[in-house]
Amino acid sequence: MKKRIVILGLIFIILLGLSFGSSLKVKNDETIYVLLDYDGKIKRMDLVNWIEVQGQGNFKVVKDAKYIKNPDLYSEGVKMDFTGDKLSFYGNVKEVKNIYYKAEVNKKLPLEFKITYKYNGKVSNPKEFLGKSGNLDIEVYIKPLEDIPFRIVMSTEFSSDDFILRNPEDFMVMVLGKTVRVTGFTYPIPDAKMTLSLRSNKLKVPDITFTALPSLPPVDLSMGQKLKEFYNGLDGFLMLNQAHQKILKGILDGLEKNTPSVPQEFLTLPFILLSYQNKAYFISENLKTYPKSFNNLYEFIKSKAENSNDEDWKKALDLANDVKKEVEENTLSEDIKKIGDFIGDLNFQSRKAMDLLSTSLEGLQKMEDLLNTMLYGGEIEGKKLPGLVDVEKDMKKAKDTLKKNVDELEKGEKKLKDWENKLKDYTFIGKVEGASSTVRFYFKLKEMK
Template structure:
């Protein structure tokens, strides 16, 4: 029996310990910063909302080394400070909200600098408040930590007081005579919001700047598209270089193997015509030779018949033999045939030379086109870029793409580092085991 009671008590203790341990905590910090007219910090306060979900006793430990004047707004909860730690103890039944305030003494993540120009000249509020004219309020914001912030400016004034000159820079809501302005900037690392107003009775309206740790809406998906395009461009560059090598090889082959025409080949048709004319002249001379020889033959014959002289008789016999050979000879026709052959050969050589010249001119045109493809030039009056110049341009574009890719890569790495920092970002003081949400409210009071 005693063993059963002990077992029940032990189980109840386990249940109680288990129930009390299932408690989640959320740390919501709102930091209110009061700024002077020039953006310098006057006061920093914390409003800390600690949300507890679960059942049982709890003991929350918050880092409080930057806090003073701590005040707790829960009567059923105890708070104590020990060695820079804020210890909050109490009991939760399902849900419990704890509100804690204090004054912060810590360097803020954003720095504001505000300047004023009254009628174009830098001025302080006391020199233009209540006067008429043009007023430029220039708010410059700079981050002091490696964190991104979305800063939303809100401002409200009466339409009777001011006329806003740069409406296009803001989201504007008009409710009767009340004008509400909203402007957004991401100071990475700097941001600027500028108001251009004019009025008959100038004043500095109240401004509130809500700063939230937030990743800027940047779409880096284009990185993959640029990388694919860059890779494709590299392939095109290799193809360009391969074509250059091919064309240079062809041109080198032309330079080494293109035949040149020897001078004697160029004059061959004219030489053949000269020999052709000589052959025709020889043919005519041979043809006319029998007529001239017949006169000589008659003279020798008459002398041989008139005188019974052995020498003249011998001369007649020799003349008759020559006459017989001349009558039977085809020397004239052979010479003419040689002339005809030379004439035909001259014609064919002229034709061959014309064809060869045409072929060489065609080769030269092909060589010119290849040079234009390689180095650029003009075709039909149009300037054509060559592969060499195209390669240079491709390399320039490729270099720019690589720079952009490198920038996008760094941007992607930066965003990942920011995401990691923002996972557990807190400012006033970390609560062990709690998820934190942080908001900053910077405010400038109205000056009139």
């Protein structure tokens, strides 16, 4: 008997575990409806809460309800218990059970609205323009009161007989017959302003709805890592730039210390050689005429020796015969001419050398100018180019700017991560134990005419 009781007790505990166990899946969906006054202040705020229970068996759902007042249940087969700061629901589920209730809310909203009207460019109260003709700008200023990102969708529709939309570029516009649907969205980070510009012969304020969803902004940080890598790589670029500067400065120093210079003697060498060449040719020509001059002298000595017994004239004739023979056999004139020709060749080579040296010096100067341009910047073929020194300065400025951007990027990444953690199962009214949550806000500005 005792054994049977123990078995029955175990079965009861198992069944109880199935009824209230973790096999049930619960979703908590909160929608907060806010009715706005003409200036954006809150007139009324209500909660419509949909709780979905999936599974089999009995359930108990408990919600944090410290911001709830006067809840009304709209689901059959569910019991509600509102005690203290807890709102509890009991029932039985077969696959899916939907729980709907409505309640008033006594919690401050996470968003603040301020609505301003400009009639023909002047700030006005609706009473001053309703029913009149002209231009109307409805300016909506939205500011978050909590560190939670929201995507705000502004939507309205009106008849094309009533209004002309003056700023269609700021919205997505759909025209269905005479009905004009206008939709725009923004992220109030840190705040936002949306303007609806209308024209009418009989002005009114159309129904406008603002849907606010807790949502991360569409920020693409995929390039963040590449930006960081590029920033870190700038050090390498700077070192490479500095190394190139060092090399160029070394080359320029070498050119300045070892710049070839042409001695003054070398500059005048071609002219000196030309002078010696002319002298050599002059001597050569004179030597060619010398035998004729000497022959006249020889004939004179010969006649004196033959017509006289003077031994001196005979000795002079013998000497003259030796000289005559020497002069006739001598090639000194041609030798000197060859020397002149050699000097001429040397003069030609020296002039060529001077031309080559001038060209080389000009090339070296051009090379030095080019190196200076590469180093300090300048103009090449009409184009102004920065030098490595300027590039280094610009790179350092760019690095400082990038450092600020990287710092801001890291702050942004941290902020997005923080928001992501806050948005996990975010609830406005209160959590449901063991449930995933979704929250949306509807702000309504009712038509005024």
